[in-house]
Amino acid sequence: MPLYLSRFSYTPETWARLTAHPEDRAKAAQAYIESVGGKLHGFWYAFGTHDGYNLWEAPDNVSMAAVALAISGGGALSSFETTVLLTVDETMDALRKAERVRYRAPGS
Numbered sequence: 001m002p003l004y005l006s007r008f009s010y011t012p013e014t015w016a017r018l019t020a021h022p023e024d025r026a027k028a029a030q031a032y033i034e035s036v037g038g039k040l041h042g043f044w045y046a047f048g049t050h051d052g053y054n055l056w057e058a059p060d061n062v063s064m065a066a067v068a069l070a071i072s073g074g075g076a077l078s079s080f081e082t083t084v085l086l087t088v089d090e091t092m093d094a095l096r097k098a099e100r101v102r103y104r105a106p107g108s
Contacts, residue, residue, distance in 0.1 A: 001059055001060075002057070002064070002085070003085040004057075005053065005054070005082070006053065006054040006068070006080065006081065006083075007083075008053075008077050008080045009050050009052075009080075010052075010076060010077060011076060011077065011078045014076040014077070029054055036059065036064075037058070038056055038057050038059060038067070041056065064082065068080060
């Protein structure tokens with residue numbers, strides 16, 4: 001199954017709610033991905049541009065998109081970005097296929 005890396009940030013209101021009532025949101029994230037047949041591999045909070053990161057496994061892009069849409073539409077986050085991760089083998093296949101692409105630089 002494909003892996004996905006998500007970066008998220010909470011709204012100030014969400015941080016206020018979590019401060020008043022601390023909650024392990026990794027359990028919620030696990031339930032969301034499991035509802036589409038996937039698995040949560042990790043949930044981390046961080047300093048910096050994003051408040052946290054998730055590593056997910058989902059059956060396909062549509063399943064992961066469904067989770068991302070449901071979470072994004074919930075209103076607790078100010079941002080939510082997901083990146084599809086490729087294995088080394090998938091990247092090697094892409095590199096071999098790239099040779100067949102007849103790319104032409106703009107203006108050349």
